[in-house]
Structures are given as structure tokens and as C-alpha cells.
Amino acid sequence: MLGSTLLGLLFQVALGQTTGDSVSDAFIYALPAGEFMKTKMRLYYKYPDSYNGFAINQPLMPDETFTAVVAPNVDTVYAAGIFDLAASPRLITVPPVLDGRYVVTDFVDPYGNAPFAFNSIDIPQGGDYLIYGPSTSEKDATTFGVQYNATVIKFNTSDAMVLLRARHNATDPQQAAALLSSYNATRLLPGTDVPRLQRFNEIATQMTEFGLEFPDVGLLATQYENSIRNATIGWKWAMMGLKYVEPSTVADTEYVQKFQNVIDQAQNNATYLLEIASRVPAIVQTISAGTRQIGTLFSTGWSATNSPVVGKFGDNYLARAAVAFVLYLGLAPSQAVYFQTTIDPSTGKAYNGSHNYEVTFVSNQLPPVEGFWSMTVYYGVGDDSYGYLVGNPIERFSIGDRTPGLIYNSDGSLTVTLSATRPNTTAGAANWLPVGANRTFEVFLRAYGPTAGIADFAPPQIKLISK
Numbered sequence: 278m279l280g281s282t283l284l285g286l287l288f289q290v291a292l293g294q295t296t297g298d299s300v301s302d303a304f305i306y307a308l309p310a311g312e313f314m315k316t317k318m319r320l321y322y323k324y325p326d327s328y329n330g331f332a333i334n335q336p337l338m339p340d341e342t343f344t345a346v347v348a349p350n351v352d353t354v355y356a357a358g359i360f361d362l363a364a365s366p367r368l369i370t371v372p373p374v375l376d377g378r379y380v381v382t383d384f385v386d387p388y389g390n391a392p393f394a395f396n397s398i399d400i401p402q403g404g405d406y407l408i409y410g411p412s413t414s415e416k417d418a419t420t421f422g423v424q425y426n427a428t429v430i431k432f433n434t435s436d437a438m439v440l441l442r443a444r445h446n447a448t449d450p451q452q453a454a455a456l457l458s459s460y461n462a463t464r465l466l467p468g469t470d471v472p473r474l475q476r477f478n479e480i481a482t483q484m485t486e487f488g489l490e491f492p493d494v495g496l497l498a499t500q501y502e503n504s505i506r507n508a509t510i511g512w513k514w515a516m517m518g519l520k521y522v523e524p525s526t527v528a529d530t531e532y533v534q535k536f537q538n539v540i541d542q543a544q545n546n547a548t549y550l551l552e553i554a555s556r557v558p559a560i561v562q563t564i565s566a567g568t569r570q571i572g573t574l575f576s577t578g579w580s581a582t583n584s585p586v587v588g589k590f591g592d593n594y595l596a597r598a599a600v601a602f603v604l605y606l607g608l609a610p611s612q613a614v615y616f617q618t619t620i621d622p623s624t625g626k627a628y629n630g631s632h633n634y635e636v637t638f639v640s641n642q643l644p645p646v647e648g649f650w651s652m653t654v655y656y657g658v659g660d661d662s663y664g665y666l667v668g669n670p671i672e673r674f675s676i677g678d679r680t681p682g683l684i685y686n687s688d689g690s691l692t693v694t695l696s697a698t699r700p701n702t703t704a705g706a707a708n709w710l711p712v713g714a715n716r717t718f719e720v721f722l723r724a725y726g727p728t729a730g731i732a733d734f735a736p737p738q739i740k741l742i743s744k
């Protein structure tokens with residue numbers, strides 16, 4: 278009795294962001310871990326050898342029928358490796374980038390914590406990076422580090438991800454992909470390789486334990502919708518994450534124990550699972566409110582992921598869930614700041630492609646970056662394709678610093694038109710960012726490699742100009 282009271286107190290203290298309700302807390306805690314399990318399954322399904330290296334995991338350029346994968350953006354080629362550090366530490370060899378291309382190397386745990394990240398502007402020469410987890414002693418890691426002259430990076434979890442992003446323009450995506458293909462990940466302990474498909478089969482077995490089926494992984498657009506919107510499926514992933522993703526800190530371990538009975542009941546009692554699933558919409562409201570903790574909310578309708586908590590969540594589980602919810606595996610603010618706007622502040626409703634909008638960046642007030650910036654449109658809230666790129670006849674999904682032929686106003690400002698039909702002025706057409714006719718949309722503004730000026734940067738309001 279006394280023991281459990283003390284434990285209760287401990288949770289209160291450890292959890293700045295608790296809702297005090299074990300069902301809500303369990304979901305908030307476990308959401309990133311569930312996203313991780315899904316991500317891992319997608320990767321191992323598409324690239325059965327990726328446990329042993331990197332997989333380029335984004336089609337190079339989307340087209341207007343691009344619906345099979347939610348596209349993070351159209352500016353960078355992505356690659357990812359998910360490494361099991363329980364078997365062996367890894368030596369990640371990063372190639373030099375000497376042509377000025379912007380490349381980010383991001384070391385990240387399943388919860389979105391980033392023990393280390395750097396880009397090719399700061400470190401153009403590449404180099405060797407040793408990553409190790411809890412099953413390797415600090416002494417052994419140090420010895421390897423010296424042996425390979427590598428920067429040593431410690432993970433609290435045996436699952437480690439290395440995410441790579443290389444900027445490209447319209448003409449050089451293949452070159453960017455080739456660069457990412459030259460990264461190497463070497464197992465340092467011999468004989469620790471696993472057979473092809475073993476990791477895939479392990480996760481498939483774990484899925485069965487929770488009644489998850491393969492379509493729930495969400496490889497196709499409709500399946501993806503289900504895997505993020507269906508609360509029952511969402512719970513199953515969260516529970517699987519709770520069970521199979523190692524906690525990151527001592528406080529996490531204690532917290533997870535508290536959820537064991539939620540998992541046990543939900544696994545054994547279908548009625549209980551439905552009951553907690555019915556609570557998900559309310560929990561999602563809490564998580565959405567948590568976006569306040571990941572950065573600035575501007576009166577112009579934009580929010581930013583500029584808080585130092587991003588990528589270093591500690592016990593701020595609500596912020597961690599908020600990032601997993603809006604931008605799982607988004608970069609920490611040292612590497613990229615993401616601005617997002619979903620609701621038009623002038624109407625209080627989602628931006629709507631039945632109307633025309635304009636946004637003007639005044640002279641010298643483009644996003645301050647040394648990497649790149651871009652503004653990308655996605656279908657918006659309430660749309661069946663929420664989160665997907667907006668297909669369009671000119672195959673333009675974003676406007677940014679590499680968009681050819683932009684026309685600036687005579688005072689040096691840049692006006693972008695967001696409309697479903699092609700604007701009827703030369704500058705309007707040149708700076709046109711198409712949105713879906715009579716479809717809602719939302720906008721992301723990415724600032725990669727932000728400079729110090731990002732602290733003072735506020736994205737301009739997207740203004741309704743006509744019905």
C-alpha cells in the first residue's frame with residue numbers, strides 16, 4: 278500500500294505532463310513507440326535488407342497520382358536505416374560532401390530523441406560515427422571509438438535510427454540519391470548478422486500477438502488512413518510499442534510498468550479495447566493542445582517546431598506525442614524548423630481551394646537558412662486525402678529557394694498565389710502553388726539549416742483574396 282503510494286508520487290514528480298489518467302497517459306506515452314513499430318515494418322517490408330544498411334525510402338519525384346506514400350516533402354531525398362544495437366554496435370561511415378549540397382545526418386531513437394545530428398555545411402568532411410546501445414559497455418564503446426577514430430554516440434535504446442536527407446533540385450535527384458547510397462553501416466562484432474527477413478518475421482509475429490494485420494501497417498493510401506485514424510488499430514500499435522520498444526530512461530521504465538494492466542486488459546478483453554478506443558478523439562485533443570509545447574504559435578495562423586524540447590524530450594511525453602502526431606521523425610530545431618498552418622485565422626476554418634489566397638514575403642524576409650526553404654501544400658483537415666500532396670497539372674508541390682523562374686515584385690518582395698486555377702497574370706502564374714479545387718489544404722514551410730535569424734522570423738499570413 279505504502280509502496281504503491283510512493284510510486285504514485287514518483288510518477289507525479291517524474292511526469293510534468295501527466296493527465297493523471299492512466300488510459301490517456303498510456304496512449305500519449307506509447308504513440309511514438311507505435312509509430313516506430315509501423316515505420317520499422319514498412320522499411321523491412323519494402324527493403325528486406327535494410328537491417329544491414331540504408332534504404333532510400335522515398336520515390337525520387339512524385340507525380341500527380343502520387344498517393345501510395347505520404348510524401349514528407351519534395352525537396353530532399355530520404356534514406357533511413359534502423360539498427361539493432363543489441364546485437365552489435367555499428368560504425369556509420371558518412372561520405373564527404375564537397376559540392377555544397379545540403380545533407381543532414383540525424384541519429385534518432387524510436388521516440389524521436391536525437392542524441393546527435395549534423396549537416397554538411399557544419400561538417401562537410403563526413404567521417405566515422407560509432408553508435409552503441411545498452412548492451413555495449415562504455416569501455417568497449419570507447420575502445421571501438423579509438424580503434425576506428427570515430428565519434429562515439431550512445432543510445433539508451435537498442436533500436437537506433439539514422440535518417441539521411443539530401444537536398445535536391447529538379448535536375449539532380451539521382452545524384453542526391455547516389456550520395457545517400459554511399460553511406461555505410463558496419464556491424465563491429467563479427468557473426469552478428471541476421472538472415473534476410475528475420476527482422477520482418479519477428480515484427481510480423483509481434484503484430485499477430487496484438488491482432489494487427491498486414492494492411493494495418495499502412496503501405497497504401499487507404500491503409501495508411503486506417504492505421505492513423507482507426508482508434509482500435511492505433512491502440513494496438515501503441516500497445517505493441519509499449520511492449521517491444523525499450524524505454525529510454527529510468528523514469529520511462531517506471532512509467533511503463535504503470536500501464537501494464539491497461540495492456541493486459543486491452544489484449545484480453547475486446548470490450549475494454551473498444552472502450553479505450555472510444556476515448557481516443559478526446560486524447561487526440563490533448564495531444565493537439567500539446568503542439569503548444571513544441572514551439573511558437575503565431576497570430577498569423579502558423580505554428581512552429583522551434584522549441585529546444587524537440588528531439589530532446591526528456592519526460593515531456595506530451596510534446597513527444599505531439600511531434601509524433603504531426604511530424605514523426607521531424608528534425609530537431611538545430612537542423613530544421615517546420616512551420617505549419619492548417620486553419621485560416623481570418624475565417625477560423627480550414628483553407629479551402631474554392632477560394633484564392635496570396636502570401637507575400639517582404640523583401641529580405643524570406644526564411645533565413647543556409648540549407649534551403651520551401652513551402653509545400655497538402656490536403657487539409659476533413660479531406661479524405663488529408664496529409665497527402667496536392668496533385669496538379671504542373672506537378673508543382675512546393676515553392677522554395679530552388680524553384681526556377683519565380684518573379685519578385687519591384688520592391689523585392691515575393692508573392693505566392695495559392696489557388697486551384699492558374700492565376701491570370703504572368704507573375705501570378707510564375708509563382709503559382711496549386712491547391713485542390715474545393716478541397717481543404719494545409720501548408721508547411723520548411724527552414725532547413727536555419728541561421729540565428731530564425732529566432733526573429735515569423736511566416737507571413739496567407740491571405741484570402743477572392744472567393
Ligand SMILES: *[C@@H]1O[C@H](CO)[C@@H](O)[C@H](O)[C@H]1NC(C)=O
Nearest residue numbers: 370371372373403459460461
Ligand atoms: C562504403 O562502402 C563502399 C563499398 O566498400 C565503398 O565503395 C564506399 O566508398 C564506402 N563509403 C564511404 C562513405 O566510405
Ligand SMILES: *[C@@H]1O[C@H](CO)[C@@H](O)[C@H](O)[C@H]1NC(C)=O
Nearest residue numbers: 402403404405425426427428
Ligand atoms: C581522426 O579523425 C579526425 C576528425 O574526425 C581527424 O582530424 C584525424 O586526422 C583522424 N585521425 C586519424 C589518425 O585518422
Ligand SMILES: *[C@@H]1O[C@H](CO)[C@@H](O)[C@H](O)[C@H]1NC(C)=O
Nearest residue numbers: 376378446447448449679681
Ligand atoms: C541543381 O543542382 C546541381 C548540383 O547540385 C547544380 O549543378 C545545378 O546547377 C542545379 N540546377 C538548378 C536549376 O539549380
Ligand SMILES: *[C@@H]1O[C@H](CO)[C@@H](O)[C@H](O)[C@H]1NC(C)=O
Nearest residue numbers: 490493503506507508509510
Ligand atoms: C477499425 O479497424 C477494425 C479492425 O480492422 C475494424 O473492425 C473497425 O471496423 C474499424 N473501425 C472503423 C471506425 O473504421
Ligand SMILES: *[C@@H]1O[C@H](CO)[C@@H](O)[C@H](O)[C@H]1NC(C)=O
Nearest residue numbers: 390391392433525526527591
Ligand atoms: C538516456 O538516459 C539518461 C539517464 O537516464 C538520460 O539522462 C538521458 O536524457 C537519456 N537520453 C535520451 C535520449 O533519452
Ligand SMILES: *[C@@H]1O[C@H](CO)[C@@H](O)[C@H](O)[C@H]1NC(C)=O
Nearest residue numbers: 542545546547548549550552
Ligand atoms: C471487460 O471490459 C469491460 C469494459 O471495461 C468490463 O465491463 C468487463 O467486466 C471486462 N470483462 C472482464 C472479464 O474483465
Ligand SMILES: *[C@@H]1O[C@H](CO)[C@@H](O)[C@H](O)[C@H]1NC(C)=O
Nearest residue numbers: 629630631632659715716717
Ligand atoms: C469550400 O468553400 C466552398 C465555397 O464557400 C464551400 O461550398 C465548401 O463546402 C467548402 N469546402 C469545405 C471542404 O469546407
Ligand SMILES: *[C@@H]1O[C@H](CO)[C@@H](O)[C@H](O)[C@H]1NC(C)=O
Nearest residue numbers: 633696699700701702742743
Ligand atoms: C484575374 O484573376 C483575378 C483574381 O482571381 C480576377 O479577379 C480577375 O477577374 C481575373 N481577370 C481576368 C481577365 O480573368
Ligand SMILES: *[C@@H]1O[C@H](CO)[C@@H](O)[C@H](O)[C@H]1NC(C)=O
Nearest residue numbers: 630631659660714715716717
Ligand atoms: C464543394 O464541396 C462540398 C463538400 O465539401 C460540396 O457540398 C459542394 O457541392 C462542392 N462545391 C462544388 C462547386 O463542387
